[in-house]
Amino acid sequence: MTMMMHKPSGKGKGSGAMALRHAVLAALLDGEYSGYELAKAFDVGVANFWHAQPQQLYAELTRLEKDGLVTGRQVVQETRPTKRLFTVTDAGLAELQRFAAAAAKPSFIRDDLLVKVQAVDRVDAGPVIAQLEERMAVAAAKTDLFTKILRHLRGDLEEAEFLRTGERIGPYLTCLRGLGFEREHHDWCRSTIAVLRAREKTAGRD
Amino acid sequence: MTMMMHKPSGKGKGSGAMALRHAVLAALLDGEYSGYELAKAFDVGVANFWHAQPQQLYAELTRLEKDGLVTGRQVVQETRPTKRLFTVTDAGLAELQRFAAAAAKPSFIRDDLLVKVQAVDRVDAGPVIAQLEERMAVAAAKTDLFTKILRHLRGDLEEAEFLRTGERIGPYLTCLRGLGFEREHHDWCRSTIAVLRAREKTAGRD
DNA sequence: TCATCATAGTCATCAATCTGACTACTCATG
DNA sequence: CATGAGTAGTCAGATTGATGACTATGATGA
Known part of the structure; x- marks a missing residue:
């Protein structure tokens, strides 16, 4: 058939x-x-x-x-x-x-560093921690940059006011997403580093 | 030469x-x-x-x-x-x-929906809002799922205890990242929808 | 003066990812 | 007994994205 x-x-x-x-x-x-x-x-x-x-x-x-x-x-x-x-x-x-x-396809993270963290129990944690630190610094820099861009985009107005009356808010909204992403990413890096460091110290013991 | x-x-x-x-x-x-x-x-x-x-x-x-x-x-x-x-x-x-x-390449968001939001001042906001709502629902579902997976991974232990002594924490750490990402994504969708809705109401006026 | 950086862009090719269409068997349901 | 859903996997091909090598020119700096 x-x-x-x-x-x-x-x-x-x-x-x-x-x-x-x-x-x-x-x-x-x-x-x-x-x-x-x-x-x-x-x-x-x-x-x-x-x-x-x-x-x-x-x-x-x-x-x-x-x-x-x-x-x-x-x-x-x-x-x-x-x-x-x-x-x-x-x-x-x-x-x-x-x-x-048209319908959007779902988004997802796709990140080398997360693959490394997934495997961190079975490989040397040292280099992974180093990369998490680097990433955290990058995220901090981006957070600063986005904060400045947002300030520039809204000019004199307060955020709420700008979002109500601004003419072009698309870039502002996407930049807000970027800011949230980088902040979250930064926090996750920080706490992940802390966890891995604490475990390195107690390695061998137990 | x-x-x-x-x-x-x-x-x-x-x-x-x-x-x-x-x-x-x-x-x-x-x-x-x-x-x-x-x-x-x-x-x-x-x-x-x-x-x-x-x-x-x-x-x-x-x-x-x-x-x-x-x-x-x-x-x-x-x-x-x-x-x-x-x-x-x-x-x-x-x-x-x-x-x-080896060095990891930097990560970035790559999302159709953000492209649409970037253009939202110049195209019809209706469908974009609808997609933001759908995305928000997906993010909420994923948040639930990840919360359950985390609970399952750590078993009886509390999180801090598990992260200190657990044998396999890689998947837990990456899942935490996923949870943070989805929460952040959800919140951004919610507030973005609110902004766009408020502007739709006042459209034409001003 | 020689080297390098910033502007402005092209060409060719490779690697990675995605999609649609298949095969084949079992089980449950109507 | 046909239909559809779930398990398990393969093949071919198109689309997308990333990379390296190249051409030019003016300005900056050691």
């Missing part, structure tokens, strides 16, 4: 998930960016919800322009190399709208 | 990151699992730090066995299909040790 055999997956490649694509579109809502500038944005604010290498961004911007979702505008500079600034088009906004309305 | 040209990247494929591989090894430390059982474990406990489809696990287990990092043991069952149970070998443990000592 089996009504169909070797049907070559009629899904098409223009409609599916295409992860980076929407992250770039969303980041580009804040203004005109060149690939280079966008790469830097992806290292600070946007990093709360996505991360990508510059090369990926350049490639994605090219594809987005080809599909008419962004437009590029050449800017010749005297002292620096010529750059191309990109803006989201109406089609791009429509695509983003479509994406926002 | 440029000392070297088109050198074909002497990195080799046996030594690099190979992400899934170590997650599987770490998960397999808890005992013998078949691919099928491991797939279920990856949907509950292990999901705190990694996620994978069953097909990926089968493929990875095959590779791991080929590389001598796990051994498979065929178990013929009367009533069910024959399965293969896998255990980590000494070489596997050594590999895990090597991995645990």
Whole structure:
């Protein structure tokens, strides 16, 4: 029976998930960016919800322009190399709208360091503790950075007031998520280090 | 000059990151699992730090066995299909040790839903709110699940006591991270929904 | 002056992950 | 006795993401 055999997956490649694509579109809502500038944005604010290498961004911007979702505008500079600034088009906004309305796949942590902690009873705890400390420092730095970004985004207003009346709160809300994540991460690192340290001292005994 | 040209990247494929591989090894430390059982474990406990489809696990287990990092043991069952149970070998443990000592790459959130929230000022907020609600419910369910898993892992002991003297605390520590993550995620969803709802009511006014 | 950094970007390729479609057997349910 | 759910696993392929190597130029600094 089996009504169909070797049907070559009629899904098409223009409609599916295409992860980076929407992250770039969303980041580009804040203004005109060149690939280079966008790469830097992806290292600070946007990093709360996505991360990508510059090369990926350049490639994605090219594809987005080809599909008419962004437009590029050449800017010749005297002292620096010529750059191309990109803006989201109406089609791009429509695509983003479509994406926002579609079901999101569940999120999950995916972290090398957690894999190491999972195995910490059976491998040397020393290096794991060292990496937890490094991670804790990074998380502390990010917490500071996000706090500053939030302050900058809301300007003079108090948070509650800004969230009620601000014009662009999307970046603020995602940054809040980033802040919460880093704080939680930092706390977990601290208490995990404490646990592992305490056990190292009593190793051999018992 | 440029000392070297088109050198074909002497990195080799046996030594690099190979992400899934170590997650599987770490998960397999808890005992013998078949691919099928491991797939279920990856949907509950292990999901705190990694996620994978069953097909990926089968493929990875095959590779791991080929590389001598796990051994498979065929178990013929009367009533069910024959399965293969896998255990980590000494070489596997050594590999895990090597991995645990190597530098971890920084972790980051990568979440469709955050992309949507980033764009929420420019697209219809309705569907985004609906997805935040769904996500909040999932997070609440996971919080419950992790709380139960933690209780089960520590048995009769209190947490502090278990963390001091327990034999296998790796899974407990990663589960704590998962719990913190889900709680934080849940809270963020709740307050984000509240902000967006309040703004929807006053939309048009002002 | 020579080296390095910052800007701005391209190309090619590899590795990792995800998806859909299969096989095969048993058990319970209607 | 057909239907569907659960157990156990395989195969092929497409999509996504990450990496290394490269080209240019102007400014900064030892």
